[in-house]
Amino acid sequence: xxxxxxxxxxxxxxxxxxxxxxxxxxxxxxxxxxxxxxxxxxxxxxxxxxxxxxxxxxxxxxxxxxxxxxxxxxxxxxxxxxxxxxxxxxxxxxxxxxxxxxxxxxxxxxxxxxxxxxxxxxxxxxxxxxxxxxxxxxxxxxxxxxxxxxxxxxxxxxxxxxxxxxxxxxxxxxxxxxxxxxxxxxxxxxxxxxxxxxxxxxxxxxxxxxxxxxxxxxxxxxxxxxxxxxxxxxxxxxxxxxxxxxxxxxxxxxxxxxxxxxxxxxxxxxxxxxxxxxxxxxxxxxxxxxxxxxxxxxxxxxxxxxxxxxxxxxxxxxxxxxxxxxxx
Numbered sequence: 001x002x003x004x005x006x007x008x009x010x011x012x013x014x015x016x017x018x019x020x021x022x023x024x025x026x027x028x029x030x031x032x033x034x035x036x037x038x039x040x041x042x043x044x045x046x047x048x049x050x051x052x053x054x055x056x057x058x059x060x061x062x063x064x065x066x067x068x069x070x071x072x073x074x075x076x077x078x079x080x081x082x083x084x085x086x087x088x089x090x091x092x093x094x095x096x097x098x099x100x101x102x103x104x105x106x107x108x109x110x111x112x113x114x115x116x117x118x119x120x121x122x123x124x125x126x127x128x129x130x131x132x133x134x135x136x137x138x139x140x141x142x143x144x145x146x147x148x149x150x151x152x153x154x155x156x157x158x159x160x161x162x163x164x165x166x167x168x169x170x171x172x173x174x175x176x177x178x179x180x181x182x183x184x185x186x187x188x189x190x191x192x193x194x195x196x197x198x199x200x201x202x203x204x205x206x207x208x209x210x211x212x213x214x215x216x217x218x219x220x221x222x223x224x225x226x227x228x229x230x231x232x233x234x235x236x237x238x239x240x241x242x243x244x245x246x247x248x249x250x251x252x253x254x255x256x257x258x259x260x261x262x263x264x265x266x267x268x269x270x271x272x273x274x275x276x277x278x279x280x281x282x283x284x285x286x287x288x289x290x291x292x293x294x295x296x297x298x299x300x301x302x303x304x305x306x307x308x309x310x311x312x313x314x315x316x317x318x319x320x321x322x323x324x325x326x327x328x
Contacts, residue, residue, distance in 0.1 A: 005060070006033075006041050011053040014038060018051060064125065072111050073119060081109065082116055086133045092116035117141070137185055154242050154257065160234060160265055163256045167232055170197040173321040174231040176253075177269035178218065180209065180240060181276050183286040190286065190294065191217045192276065193233070194269045199306055200318035201272050203298050205286060211243035219250045227252055228325040234258060234266055275301050 045056035092113035103109035124139035182189040258265035
């Protein structure tokens with residue numbers, strides 16, 4: 001069971017209980033804490049007027065803001081080097097490895113990646129913004145015990161092994177694969193969907209990776225496609241796909257999920273995403289890309305002849321299937 005620091009409400013209980021003459025073991029039983037935890041709290045945060053919960057809370061909060069690694073943090077050249085490189089969006093691991101290369105003879109210019117993370121998160125607790133330079137720009141670290149596998153966070157997930165065999169052989173038009181092309185710092189990006197038989201691409205901007213956002217954009221992207229050309233959709237296990245039921249309801253599609261860490265099971269989509277990256281390399285901020293630029297890239301990819309289509313373009317092959325579905 002993970003340990004949690006004593007909070008303000010518990011400190012009020014400790015104060016009242018001690019004033020009533022309760023022992024540390026008795027207070028521990030009230031709070032579900034060990035007697036040693038209560039005695040340490042009493043000794044550490046007792047002031048001149050005895051143990052006062054409000055004063056104890058202030059002392060605890062002030063102590064939490066003090067760097068525990070003062071010996072290294074107090075070295076100004078080291079601190080300036082670390083935060084200077086962090087401002088360039090270098091990861092703590094890169095910074096830690098770079099220090100011995102830049103300062104090979106100065107043993108004082110060494111710090112581990114974990115210590116850098118602690119500096120950054122402590123800075124964030126005091127209102128600092130250095131955490132925004134981390135790849136996952138979160139102001140605090142989530143406990144590992146709270147992280148569930150992504151596929152376990154997708155309700156009513158249907159595995160790809162239950163997908164009809166007709167999807168695998170690409171003998172019909174209407175089986176799609178979906179994914180996202182993310183922006184820098186994971187701030188939105190593109191939702192991309194590729195039809196497996198024709199390699200036809202539809203793509204649109206997403207302002208974030210929330211499940212409702214991805215579902216809404218997907219419904220818009222596929223809204224004009226006849227239901228006869230929307231049989232299935234295969235997605236990965238990202239949590240942005242958790243609202244897949246909204247897509248299935250709108251288009252009457254069966255939705256399946258690939259195995260974790262198996263991008264080849266959505267090979268058509270992965271290949272097209274690679275083509276998109278030729279125009280929008282990793283690190284692109286899609287907030288600075290216009291809708292016209294996105295549409296232009298999608299059209300270029302759809303008009304690009306493919307060997308697997310006997311050098312026809314996805315645009316032409318899908319257009320033929322579309323005419324058949326519309327009966328024209």
